[in-house]
Amino acid sequence: MQKKDDKRTKNDKLVKHKTIASIVTPLGEGGIGKVMVSGPNAFTIVNKIFTGKGIADLQNAVNQKLYYGYIHDKGQRLDEVILHIIKKEGSFTGEDIVEINCHGGIRVVMRIYECLQSSGAEGVPQDALLQQSFENNKMDFVQKEALQAVVHAHTKLGVKVLLDQHAGALSSALRQGLEIIEGIERAFLKESWYHGAIIHTDQYRGEEKSLIPNLAREGREALLNEKMLSSLENHIRCLLETASLGMALTTPQVLVILGKPNVGKSTIINAILGEERMLVHHEPGTTRDYVSELISVHGVPFEIMDTAGIRDTEDILESMGIEMALEQLQRADKVMAVFDNSRPFDQEDAEILSALSSWSKKKNADDLHQNVNTYKIIPVVNKCDLAARLDRKKIESAVTQPLYSLSARNRDRLEDLKERLVGELDTTYKPMRPIVFTRRQYCLLAKADVVVKQAKNYLNTGDKTCMISGLIDELKKIFTACLEGHGTINIRVETTR
Incomplete structure (x- = not known):
């Protein structure tokens, strides 16, 4: 089993660092076509088919600069183009990128695409660029989903909301949820939480305040954990309430x-x-x-x-x-x-x-x-x-x-x-507002809502501490799955008798 996993990891690394080429504009639907080359050999491969004015070797190109020239195939000039050079430090894929901007005719775009493949690039669908970015940790899975959905957005509001999610609005909210869960876990597992003043930062006002009045030691744990579980429950509920708008924007009702x-x-x-x-x-x-x-x-x-x-x-x-x-x-x-x-x-x-x-x-x-x-x-x-x-x-x-x-x-x-x-939807645009926009995200957060309610129920009964600990682990898995792209996970749902 270990050998099989090692082989899969090795293959993933090979995929991660290959050089790929993709047509990123609709064929024949515009005056300009764009083919993107991304990978460690992007400059070398494009060098083979590009003759530029003012530059002989793209390895010496300046980052974020445009270069004018021609694409040729076996000495035959195919098209005049403008290259946009993006070095890996600032690229969205985490690899060197050459954007080839050419005329938008189907035949021209396809010829350039074929020449790139003949020169060593692997032709791939546009989504492969997002996968490369994901594998290079340039974005998490939620950001990748948002960028994929932007292409199919039907309205300006949909584009604005999805671009905000690609910029990290929902991802940040999910990571904030993980931080709350980790705080709850520390409260259950570390005895140091029972001593001294315990300070909690209000997630919404940025204020520090004590959650624990002068109570007996046995009452401190219950009050702290109940407050933190309630904070997590409210955080999840606020995210779930955005799903109606988010999913209406990505999938027309x-x-x-x-x-x-x-x-x-x-x-x-x-x-x-x-x-x-x-x-x-x-x-x-x-x-x-x-x-x-x-x-x-x-x-x-x-x-x-x-x-x-x-x-x-x-x-x-x-x-x-x-x-x-x-x-x-x-x-x-x-x-x-x-x-x-x-x-x-x-x-x-x-x-x-x-x-x-x-x-x-x-x-x-x-x-x-x-x-x-x-x-x-x-x-x-x-x-x-x-x-x-x-x-x-x-x-x-x-x-x-x-x-x-x-x-x-x-x-x-x-x-x-x-x-x-649209009466039940909050269509007022608020920049960088976290919004749930896929059924996968919604289902995972809905499960998290069930689990946190179970944890509160066990806490109120005053027993089954081990069950609460297990549910905290489940919550961590759910939020991690939402960020990392897992569709569903098995969650144990217990009932209190």
Whole structure:
């Protein structure tokens, strides 16, 4: 077993110090293409295919300087380029880097990429650069996750939040949690904690204060540990509360618009989008398929889905559209249920409420998911510019939420509806605010929350000190796993009898 581990370590070191090349811009989608070479032989490899003005050997290049020249292949000039030299002391991968900025044509970029491989670099996907950075301890796994997620961010708010996490906002908070855990461990294991004044630094105000009044020795331990466990519990809770926003930014919530035919679903979507994207017609049943659009509401992305109106019909195509609408409903994170102010409540409206009830019960059954994403129904009464004939009480009693009245055609009270969509999310941008943004992070911290509550429970019973010690070890493993990139770990969950 030891030999196998030694072999794996040796292979990891070989991977860590190889020279790699990767295309880091989308092929054919811009005027400029970029190929990045990173590794101990980056300068030597690029030297083989680069002829520069004012420099003969990149080994003599100045750090963070640009160099103009040409890439050639067997004497044939391929493209004029600008090189950006970054020496390993200041590079994000921890290795020497040469960024080759060339014209953005697919053929040009690919030819340069192929020449680099022929010259000794290993062609790799873009993620390999992040892995190299991770292996060289230039970033922890949370920072790596953030940088990977930035590429796919849909809004400016998402980019800002993820760049802050890449800069270490969440990582710092996790390390702070480890420090609290280590303090709790010392309190349990060292007798010196029982003597003299014990000082605790307030994590949020930076103030020093004594946690222990003039109590008997046997009371000191319980008070200290309870205060520190409560501090850790609060720290974990504050992080978990950010998960709804973080995960909404990285994975757009699915918003399904549901309602009977001709209630104005497509008009509402067009009003939110601010342009005519959906076909709007007075004839019921116009929408026979679902239509998906990506929107941003106060920086939060949503995948908004317009579905066929739900009703009994003999039209085969419309029936298929309704069946598809019910299928899409199962994907929903939020449902906007639309009702027509100008028509009486009828059987079709009742079927909408029945579908919502079934959806809500199924979603609420998943307790963990319920903690991450707040599943909500948003009841909307449209066409409020027309005479009211709808019995609102039947809807309010079924969904137990206030109705939102608007006129999508006149775009009246549309902003109130947008506020409601992100009502449970704190979208105010605060620089370097730690935010949980992946399910892996959330699941680990949710386990930590369970474990710290168990430790407090054992402490309050006054026994099972050995169990508390074991739970402290589990907490250290969880926070370390979050920083180092482990997905899940086995955690023993005991119950107090």
